Amino acid sequence: MKLPLNWLKDYIDPKLKTEELAHRLVMAGWEVEAVETVGEEVVLELEITPNRSDCLNVLGLAREISAITGKRVQYPKVKSYKPTADKISISIEDKKDCSRYIGTLIKNVTVADSPGNLQVRVNSLGLRPISNAVDVTNFVLMEIGQPLHVFDYDKLTGGKIIVRRAKQGEKIITIDGIERVLDPTVLVIADEVKPVAIAGIMGGKDTEVTLSTKNVLLESAHFDMALIRRSSRKLGLRSDSSYRFERNVDWQGVLAGADRATDLLLNLTGGQLAARTDAAFVTKTPVKPIQIIPEQIETLLGLKVSLAQVKRILTSLDFKVSVKADKLTVNPPSFRSDIKETVDLIEEVARTIGFDHLPTSLPQIKAKNLTVDDHPRRVKKTLRQALMACGVDEVVTVSMTNAKDLNKCLQKDLKQVRVLNPLTVDQELMRPSLLSVFMPVVIGNFNRGQKNLRVFEIAKTYSPQGEKTTLGLLLTGSRYQDWRLSRKEQMEYSDIKGVLENCFCALGVDVSFEKQGQMSLDESDGSILTVKGEAIGCAGKLNKAILSNWDIKHQDVYFAEIDLEKVFALPAKSVHYKPLAEFPAVIRDVSLAVKKEIPYGAIEKLCRSKGGSILVDVQFIEQYLGDKIQPGYKGLVFSCLYQSNTKTLREEEVHKAHQSIIQAITGEFGAILR
Amino acid sequence: MxxxxxxxxxxxxxxxxxxxxxxxxxxxxxxxxxxxxxxxxxxxxxxxxxxxxxxxxxxxxxxxxxxxxxxxxxxxxxxTSIKPEQVDISLPGTSSVLGHQHILTQTIDEIVSVFEKLGFVTVETPEIETEFHNFTGLNIPLDHPSRDSFDTFYLDQQDRSAQGRRLLLRSHTSPGQVRIMKEHKPPLAVIVPGRVYRPDAVDASHSFMFHQLEGFLVDEKVKFSDLKGLLTEFCRRFFGKDVKMRFRPHFFPFTEPSAEVDISAGTLGLARKKWLEILGCGMIHPNVFKAVSYPSGKYTGFAFGMGIERMAMLKHGIKDIRLFYENDVRFLKQF
Missing domain, CATH: 1.20.58 (Methane Monooxygenase Hydroxylase; Chain G, domain 1)
Structure with a gap:
């Protein structure tokens, strides 16, 4: 909202420097976004909150400035015009849509340029002066906030005004020259045959006032705020009028606006008042008086105020206040439709005193009724710490993705939640997995030459079943190596597995990695993570097809995704102390050759089942895949740890247990000792 | 031998x-x-x-x-004769690298920790919300211009609790208030951090996804002065004890009186003589208590909401909001 200070001075002179006035306005809730100088004019650009449509005009702000400064407002002197015996034909189809329509017919006008002082006012709003008739409507709109329209009366077929819903497919060319196709959700002003204006939003080209117009019909009306808002959005058409109507226009201001404009039109166009008709329906129940006692203010603000002080503040804002004993009965003015109950009055008092003058205290925060399950938050925190300790950086990616990226990740079959009104097609879907939002991060960094990435995110993924907290982890490029080692090695499956093992170790959760095909993952390098037999996620090398879809050529990418809702459901880590071993352990290394396809895990599992109670651990040492072994075989080295918590083990006991392990693995897997 | x-x-x-x-x-x-x-x-x-x-x-x-x-x-x-091996102590140390926490989650952690020390409890509520939680329960009627500042993404999912209405992505963290108050009686001192969504065209200071933190305190006899005191304490702990701040009146449908809080740019070491808006707050509107079926007049309370990105940008001198979501490792590794 533009507030030209010269114009303001027609009604009130705050006698303040611009900077001080701006500061006082800000501290009373009128945010000054800019101070502009247009020629001779200083114009404040104000942000008016949607509850205060009464201040979308210069007089409204003059009233506020009066309350802040104590200076009085000089209202312009306006004649009042009564409805005439000669009627204008106004019919209103639904009084809910239009609760008041004042038509004023002025005949024998001379449409010409406005006088200089009116042009100055119009210019100060950043508008172009058009003609005396049109400029008057813009001037009155900005002076008192009542939107107005003037029709060329002779172009209204039948001389009639009909306020009705548009018919399906009905068309109108608005004064901006654009043809608009209407439907029954839109309210129009029509004559006998056609719409002549989109009610409350914009007039029609056919009936606009031109230099040749002889007779003018002035419209001052009140339209339903929600209806205007919906129509304006639907048509994608906003105007100074619609902006005010959708924020609500003062029902009583309809007459004030008609009178002020009639006055000016008669003066400036030399026309004569031919007819005035006021089609009014009082649909609103009169506002009930609001009661307030100063103690209520103290209770809510912590500030002691006197009865007299409250009365003075509210009166300065044009509220009618009567005092009985310790109670005030308050009638807000008709233009303050935002004032409905006692708290609204308390806000007026607080605002006028200034929030900076209100006291400050520290609240008493008592024991809460609310007990929160903090487990999920602790899990997330633990995971974050573990991941960072593993050298993984946290990312925050957008929650939306799109069909193209899902396709590139081979994830188009995942169940999707669609955004009905996305800004761009790039954000048409809620991400069902973190993969399709991680890949752009990878590409973005690759493009900047950053090829070694270790990233994770803990955030939501979405499906028609709802949203769930998910951990995504992605590793690519060379493993971190310190300078003592010369060779850079690419990360591989064991790197992502190691990070995940650390995570679950920190959570105290026993997780197994099982081989299973997963669409996005490479067949040989992919695994499903399970806890107590239930799948909670997957980890592995991304499928070659995905890499080629994203144009990644020279390096592998490892990705893991864990459903944290399933992890949250697991019991929290609880550790029971195990007594430290008192007796020495015996270690026996095993070095063997087995067929390449036999997984080490199966051998370890067999060892554990055959080692008896004294086998306390099996530790992997190394794998040999070179050519110094028979073809099709690999070398494995691991150690078996034997220990008892009741005695020192004898050689024979260890030997016996170890032999049964060796027999089992040579027998079952055809392993050859090396 | x-x-x-x-x-x-x-x-x-x-x-x-x-x-x-x-x-x-x-x-x-x-x-x-x-x-x-x-x-x-x-x-x-x-x-x-x-x-x-x-x-x-x-x-x-x-x-x-x-x-x-x-x-x-x-x-x-x-x-004498033999030189021991010299250690070049200027060589880099060797250890595994540490990962970096994203500055947004760090900022959330920092703010959460201030409020938790002051006695608040942290609750996370869903991003996919109903119109009731996001709007109606917060005294934001349908077809009302107060919805303008809360433009919303709608989803192709039906709201099972309201015939014919669709689910949406919350446009602020305030629905947390309604959800929590519906389930729990005061006294309540709760903060709700999380992601929010608005169809804003992306530029250096706007994003269609960002993070907020909502806080509210409800009890008998909670006053506006308590709100001022608590937020002053928060700003001192977050921005430093010399922070200069001001409360100015504003409008939010769910609070009355409503205020915005500014801090002075000078406080952040910026030369410009300017106030920077950091959060919105106010006394919870009686209609919100009505929506969650609290007995009329029994409780008062205050609520506040702040943008995490904005706090992080002010505190760390980040000029472009898009940096947060681009995840350039050169950015990530600075924090």
Whole structure:
């Protein structure tokens, strides 16, 4: 909202420097976004909150400035015009849509340029002066906030005004020259045959006032705020009028606006008042008086105020206040439709005193009724710490993705939640997995030459079943190596597995990695993570097809995704102390050759089942895949740890247990000792 | 075996030690796992019974001698001829690298920790919301211009709790208030951090996804002065004790009176003479209490909401909101 200070001075002179006035306005809730100088004019650009449509005009702000400064407002002197015996034909189809329509017919006008002082006012709003008739409507709109329209009366077929819903497919060319196709959700002003204006939003080209117009019909009306808002959005058409109507226009201001404009039109166009008709329906129940006692203010603000002080503040804002004993009965003015109950009055008092003058205290925060399950938050925190300790950086990616990226990740079959009104097609879907939002991060960094990435995110993924907290982890490029080692090695499956093992170790959760095909993952390098037999996620090398879809050529990418809702459901880590071993352990290394396809895990599992109670651990040492072994075989080295918590083990006991392990693995897997 | 000859040999060879390398070779030759002393001990098992004691003693003597010779030699090398290996202490340390927490989650953690120390409880509520929680329960009617600042993404999902209405992505964290108050009676002191969504075109200061933190305190006799006091305390702890701030009236449908809080740019070391808006707040509107079926007039409370990105940008001098979501590792590794 533009507030030209010269114009303001027609009604009130705050006698303040611009900077001080701006500061006082800000501290009373009128945010000054800019101070502009247009020629001779200083114009404040104000942000008016949607509850205060009464201040979308210069007089409204003059009233506020009066309350802040104590200076009085000089209202312009306006004649009042009564409805005439000669009627204008106004019919209103639904009084809910239009609760008041004042038509004023002025005949024998001379449409010409406005006088200089009116042009100055119009210019100060950043508008172009058009003609005396049109400029008057813009001037009155900005002076008192009542939107107005003037029709060329002779172009209204039948001389009639009909306020009705548009018919399906009905068309109108608005004064901006654009043809608009209407439907029954839109309210129009029509004559006998056609719409002549989109009610409350914009007039029609056919009936606009031109230099040749002889007779003018002035419209001052009140339209339903929600209806205007919906129509304006639907048509994608906003105007100074619609902006005010959708924020609500003062029902009583309809007459004030008609009178002020009639006055000016008669003066400036030399026309004569031919007819005035006021089609009014009082649909609103009169506002009930609001009661307030100063103690209520103290209770809510912590500030002691006197009865007299409250009365003075509210009166300065044009509220009618009567005092009985310790109670005030308050009638807000008709233009303050935002004032409905006692708290609204308390806000007026607080605002006028200034929030900076209100006291400050520290609240008493008592024991809460609310007990929160903090487990999920602790899990997330633990995971974050573990991941960072593993050298993984946290990312925050957008929650939306799109069909193209899902396709590139081979994830188009995942169940999707669609955004009905996305800004761009790039954000048409809620991400069902973190993969399709991680890949752009990878590409973005690759493009900047950053090829070694270790990233994770803990955030939501979405499906028609709802949203769930998910951990995504992605590793690519060379493993971190310190300078003592010369060779850079690419990360591989064991790197992502190691990070995940650390995570679950920190959570105290026993997780197994099982081989299973997963669409996005490479067949040989992919695994499903399970806890107590239930799948909670997957980890592995991304499928070659995905890499080629994203144009990644020279390096592998490892990705893991864990459903944290399933992890949250697991019991929290609880550790029971195990007594430290008192007796020495015996270690026996095993070095063997087995067929390449036999997984080490199966051998370890067999060892554990055959080692008896004294086998306390099996530790992997190394794998040999070179050519110094028979073809099709690999070398494995691991150690078996034997220990008892009741005695020192004898050689024979260890030997016996170890032999049964060796027999089992040579027998079952055809392993050859090396 | 001629043990005295072995001793002579050991003495002789000790003369040839000139540096740490030759000293280590010498040590291994005599005392290593497969060294001479170990060999002598190994031969014990096959030795005749009456020889065992003598052999054992001889082996021990040899070990003592070799150890002595090495020690002598080491002392000498320390003082004169041999230079010990120099450590270049300017080389980088070696350890596994640490990952970096994203500055947004760090900021959330920091703000959450301030409020938790002041007695607030953290609750996370869903991003996919109903119109009731996001709007109606917060005194934001349908088709009302107060919805303008809360433009919303709608989803192709039906709201099972409201016939014919669709689910949406919350446009602020305030629905947390309604959800929590619906389930719990006061006293309540709760913060709700999380992601929010608005169809804003992306530029340096706008994003269609960002983060907020909502807080509210409801009890009997909570006052506006408490709100001022609490937020002043928060700003001191988050921005530093010299922070200059102001409360100015504003409008939110769900609070009355409503305020916005600004901090002075000078406080952040910025030269510009300017106030920077950091959060919105106010006393919870009676209609919100009505929506969650609290008895009329029994409770008062305040609520506040702040943008995490904005707090992080102000505190760390980040000028472009898009940096948060681009995840350039050069950005990530700065925090």
């Amino acid at each position: 001629d043990f005295s000859q072995l001793q002579q040999q050991a003495k002789q060879e000790a003369q040839d030690i000139t540096d740490t390398k030759s000293r280590e070779e010498y040590r291994l030759k005599y005392l290593g796992k497969k060294g001479i002393v170990a060999e002598i001990f190994a031969s014990l098992s096959s030795a005749a019974l009456h020889e065992k004691a003598a052999i054992g003693k001889a082996a021990n003597d040899l070990r003592t001698l070799v150890n002595h010779l090495i020690e002598e030699k080491s002392k000498k090398t320390a003082s």
